[in-house]
Amino acid sequence: MLRYLIMVVSVSFSALTAVAFLNDNPQFVDTAATVVKDKLESRQASEAVAQQPTRIYSGTERLRADARGHYIAEFSVNSRRVTGVVDTGATTIAMNRSEARRAGIQVAPNEFVYKISTANGVVMAARVIVDEVRIGTIRVRNVEAMVMEDDSLNIVLIGMSFLKRLRNFEFSNGTLVMKL
Numbered sequence: 001m002l003r004y005l006i007m008v009v010s011v012s013f014s015a016l017t018a019v020a021f022l023n024d025n026p027q028f029v030d031t032a033a034t035v036v037k038d039k040l041e042s043r044q045a046s047e048a049v050a051q052q053p054t055r056i057y058s059g060t061e062r063l064r065a066d067a068r069g070h071y072i073a074e075f076s077v078n079s080r081r082v083t084g085v086v087d088t089g090a091t092t093i094a095m096n097r098s099e100a101r102r103a104g105i106q107v108a109p110n111e112f113v114y115k116i117s118t119a120n121g122v123v124m125a126a127r128v129i130v131d132e133v134r135i136g137t138i139r140v141r142n143v144e145a146m147v148m149e150d151d152s153l154n155i156v157l158i159g160m161s162f163l164k165r166l167r168n169f170e171f172s173n174g175t176l177v178m179k180l
Helices: 002-024 026-051 097-102
Strands: 060-064 072-077 080-086 093-096 114-118 121-135 138-148 156-158 168-172 175-179
Touching (some): 072 156, 097 138
Parallel strands (some): 093 138
Antiparallel strands (some): 060 175, 072 080, 114 121, 121 138
16 A cells, blocks of 8 residues: 555656646747647658659759859749759758748747757757749659758758659769759
C-alpha cells in the first residue's frame, strides 16, 4: 500500500512541476506548437505531392556558371521573380523575410524556431512550404523552404528541396543541366 501511495505522490508532484514549468515558459508551448504544425504541414505537402504529379511541366534548363563559378538565374517563387543561386550545399530553399513577403509568404515572429547554420553563423529561421518554384519550363510545387531575417541572407538560395524533385541535374564543363 505504501508503494502505491509513493507512486501517487510522485506522479502528482511531477504533474504540478510540469504545470509550473509551462506557466513560467510560455514560449516553450509556442515553439512546440510550431514544430508540430510544421510536421503536419510537411506531411500534408508530401501527401499532396503524391496525389498530384510533380512534373506538371517538362523540360530541360541549362545554366552557365558565372566568373566565380556560381549558377545564378531568375526563378519564379509563387509567381514572383527572384534572383536565385543554385546551392547544392543548402538543404532547402532559403530566403530572407522580405523576399518571402514579396512571394506572398507570411511568417509570424513566433515561427522562427529553427537554428540554421549559415556562412555568417547560426541564425533562427521559420519553415514554410512554397506553393510553386519555377525556372523556364521547369515547375515544382510544394517545396520546403526556410525564411530568415533580412540581415541573414541577401539572395535566394535554391537548395536541395528543389533540386531533388527534378528527374536529374548535373554539372558539366561550367554548365548546370536540370531536367524535369
